[in-house]
Structure formats: C-alpha cells, structure tokens
Amino acid sequence: MDRRLLAAIAHFPDRGHAIEELARWDEEFLLLCADLPEAEAALARWERSDTPVREERCAEYRELVRDLAGEIEATLDRNA
Template identity: 45%
Template sequence: MDEGMTAVRRQFPTRIKAIDDLSARSEDFREICRDFADAQSALEKWDVSTDPKRAERVVEYQELVAELSKEIEGALDHASLSPPR
C-alpha cells in the first residue's frame, strides 16, 4: 500500500473499505490521496521548522490538507452513491 492510501486510511478509519474500493478503480482518487499525504508531510516539516516563514507555511498547508480532506470525503460520498463499474 502506498503512502497516500495509508495517510487517507488513517484520516478516515471508518471508511477504509470505501477507500480501498475506490482506489482500486480510480487513478484520480489515488492521485488526490498522494497529494494529501504530501501535504501532510510538508505540514509536519513546516510545523517544526525554524524558518521565518514557518507560521505562514503552516497555515497554507493546514488549509491544503483541509481542502484535500474535503475532496477525498466528497469522492468517497459520491462513490458510495454510485455502483462500481
């Protein structure tokens, strides 16, 4: 399992089956999951940084993580309403 799927499964532990099902059939979903994992990783790095732009970058990555989380949740909701092809 790749890092993106692991991060999303951790974020949505009650939706693991839906995550696995959707990731098995959607490259777009897998890409969003990779972006989510990358954003979380960057947030963690900026969170402990001593760079003068730390606070600004933390806010940016928090927003990105939140947006991607909503996008993932929306994709999961949509997939649960649509039968698999």
Template identity: 40%
Template sequence: MSGTAGFVLHRFPAYRDVILLRLRTDSRFRTMCADYKEASDALASWEQSATPRAGDFVRDYRRLVAELERDILSDLLEHDT
C-alpha cells in the same frame, strides 16, 4: 502507494472498503490521496521549522490539507454504498 493508502485509511477508517476500491479503480482518487499525504507531510515538516517564514507555510499547508480532506471525504460519501 501503500504509504498513501495507509495514511488515508488511518484518517478515514470508517470508509475502509470504499477507499480500497477507489484506490484500485480511480487514478484521480489515487492522485488526490497522494497529494493529501504529501501536503500533510509538508505541513508536519513546516510545523517543526524555526525559519522566519515557517508560519506562512504552515498556514498555506493547513488550508491545502483541509481542502484535500474535504475533497476526499466528498468523494467517499459520493461512492459509499
């Protein structure tokens, strides 16, 4: 999980304390963060691909990454104290 934690902390550094708390206490948040990292990694890979359908995958993964990012940020804002 440390790779996921580092990835999310790097993206949302202003929410460090709440991220660390949420990662420790909420399995749904941990899963959402793991999904976000996995989708971001896949996006980066497809962006480097020269295969004919790479553009389709890039578009789909960008959409997924943006959706997960919004969900994570919404969760962080909801739990930021």
C-alpha cells in the same frame, strides 16, 4: 495495501474499505489520496522550521490538508 492510501484511511478509518475499493479503479482518486501524505509531511517539516515564514507556510499546508481530506470525503460520498 497501497501505502498511498494510509493517510486517507487515517482520516476516515471507518471508510477504509471504500477508500481501497475506489482507488482500485479511479486513478484520479488514488492520486488525490497520494497527495494527502505529501501535504502532511510538508506541514510537519514547516512546523519544525525556524524560518520567519513558518507560520504562514504552516497555515497554507493546514488548509491544503483540510482541502484534500474534504475532496477525498466528497468523492467517497459521491461514490457511496
């Protein structure tokens, strides 16, 4: 399994097969899935940060993670 898909599958475990199948032929979808773990990792780093902008950055990355997951779900729905 492509490691870039693991975060998407973690968000949508009942759609793991569909995620893998769509990623095989849709490069844009694959890249969208690959962006999700990067955003989650950045969020985790900001959550451990003690800088004054921590809360602002955490909110931004939480929103990015939600948006990416939403885009992944919408793409799956369109291709179901």
